[in-house]
Amino acid sequence: MPDTRTAPAGLSRSAIACRIAEDIPEGWYVNLGIGIPTLVADYVPPEREVVFHSENGVLGIGPAPSPDSVDPWLINAGKEPVTLRAGGAFVHHADSFAIIRGGHLDLCVLGAFEVAENGDLANWTTGRNDAAAAVGGAMDLAAGAKRLWVAMEHTTKEGAPRLVSRCSFPLTAPACVLRVYTNLAVIDVTPEGFLLLETAPGVSFEAVQERTATRLHRPQTAGSR
Amino acid sequence: MPDTRTAPAGLSRSAIACRIAEDIPEGWYVNLGIGIPTLVADYVPPEREVVFHSENGVLGIGPAPSPDSVDPWLINAGKEPVTLRAGGAFVHHADSFAIIRGGHLDLCVLGAFEVAENGDLANWTTGRNDAAAAVGGAMDLAAGAKRLWVAMEHTTKEGAPRLVSRCSFPLTAPACVLRVYTNLAVIDVTPEGFLLLETAPGVSFEAVQERTATRLHRPQTAGSR
Amino acid sequence: MIDKRVASMAEAMAGIRDGSVVLLGGFGDVGQPDALIEGLIAQGASNLTVVANNAGRGRTGLARLMELGRVRRIVCSFPRSRGSVVFEELYSAGRIELEIVPQGTLAERIRAAGAGVAAFFTPTAVGTRLAENKEQRSFNGRHYVLEHALPGDVALIEAWRADRFGNLTYRESARNFNPVMAMAARLTIVQAQHLVELGTLDPEAIVTPGIFVSRVLHVPYAQAKE
């Protein structure tokens, strides 16, 4: 029986971002949430053209500026200074969310507190009674993007699973997550529930299952072994 | 008894347009419909700054170009070549009608088939069963502008009144007209019905009343005479 | 490399299916994607629904497409204008369906489709026969009618300048319906007067960002208006 008290380290936050970047093909329009998702842009090689969108009306976000070339008028949705790539464009907030709500983003990558096996996402507040929780653009992105991937640690700092049968926190949107990238694994949300696609180096299926609060399925090919 | 068979000539189409132009103060944003309304712009002196809007996304329309300087990309809603004044701007169709529907135009001047004493406007089709009638932007303008004035001949060519108790033609919008300028008179639409403000030179109140299918009221001061 | 430029009309028109809803930019002749309409005629798709402000004029372009029997239905604000002879003939003969939509409602329904809004309440047409049999409701004492999003399968767009990302600018009043239609279709095909290098369009002055654009065909002015 594996030792569940010692969590496998798995991937670092940067390594999760790097893993996600591998799966983003050239030509996609992508919105990256705050946290691990923001790091993803750094791992898309510059010769692979991906257009990054930010809620505050920027299309074509480039890497962070050097400290001495910060333009205070150009920030991303996390309110950090950014740059604009050639081919970028500015739009106002209603047009920016027309892009989001209208289904024009190929992908949105968000962080999460919890993801349920039916794709429910909880990522904006941990308290049902916290009426002042800040939602920002999370609900618009979750409802609007063509694909929603989540990037997060597999468990809380206390070791509680974040992949669950049903979210305990207030939802951001129901049945919206397609895939979850964690420090331990890459997992698809399917009609049958969570499908484990791969594990981080040195992490077993069983280690991932033990840190997941609902059943993980294996691909059909694995199941026939 | 006046001779109702001989219609008083009253104002020409240009003179109606000129009369309307007198009442447009500097600073108004104005949309002019096809027909007599289009002529109004020519009678606003250039030093009185009025911004003319056209449904196809032009703000700041200037006078018609000379035949040798026509720009085929710059037309008004009547599809005639126009020019753009300094301070003009182009917007797309959704924004252009946001301007209209959102109540941002100080004035719209339209032609009409009929105006009813409650302000109902009929100006887009004369046949209830003509399902292919062309509405264009008339309904949006009638519903959206802050003020709607009508410019038209007082009667049809056959002498039938166009100012009526109730429109016989399909409505463009209910209770939207504030004022009517005709070849014979200037008439306000009030809660009590049509109020005659002035008559064209040589035209009597009685001559206007006889060519109007409902009661014309006189201003209080006139009524005390 | 993201490159939405296509080399031929055939490539621009590839995949347009019978039964498609086609959004056609333009207000009268201005901003109308003439070359793409010719391309659509040659491409062959039929049983089309065309959404456009006008119903064509003369015997070329949209009028020709209709005359060939390829348009089952047209959604527009102003079908009956000078020279709309083909439409008049077909409509009188009961060979084309027509939906009349007030011009601003047409623009807003298309924008709604592009913006992910399913339906909206507008004051336009309340109390008229164009609101008959439609849901109505009062807000703050004023009446409104419910209108639905109008998405396209294909949008044919005329632009002035385009880059390889599909970023677009328009020329003067040729802008009209083009930017809203570009947002509202699954396949947005652009004819552009000028192709420019990436990075030469001012990011503050791009009217349609490339995210809304699928393909760009270079059609210089003389060719478009021949």
Added chain:
Amino acid sequence: MIDKRVASMAEAMAGIRDGSVVLLGGFGDVGQPDALIEGLIAQGASNLTVVANNAGRGRTGLARLMELGRVRRIVCSFPRSRGSVVFEELYSAGRIELEIVPQGTLAERIRAAGAGVAAFFTPTAVGTRLAENKEQRSFNGRHYVLEHALPGDVALIEAWRADRFGNLTYRESARNFNPVMAMAARLTIVQAQHLVELGTLDPEAIVTPGIFVSRVLHVPYAQAKE
């Protein structure tokens, strides 16, 4: 001569009444009309409803307006961010009302007000607690929630360039909520970094046409960000 330029802050703020709904442009500090907010603090109007993306930070600007007890209610998407100490204090003490609105719904509700649309159906927030007690409906098998227009009595706007007609351009991501808020208020007051001669702004690149603007105050950068 149309001239929306005003010479003083007092003139810019004239007529803002107690109880007004004030739309505040900006996303975080960028595109926020800092000088006009200071002007509003000095002007004295109270019992305000503020519509803004954020609920202020530090002890200046919007935070100061709130701390002075002048804001009865705030409508925003992201109240609780780093440094929103004044909001936190007031909210915990029950001294300010809050309406949380998803960011895109907030932008669209403001645009709807400017565009004469009374209400619209959006998919955002369906199935969440922010849609509880709101009307919902299915269109083409998908669920939507009805959201209402959000007009302002006053909009405070930051622009980059302005002319005497009130035509505006913005700088980069400072555009954000400013153009939609400019459309949606009865009194739209602009602080502009640069005043330019009429005719020097490119009519193809004007983002907010002057029809939406009431007053323009020249506030050069150094003054705005001091």
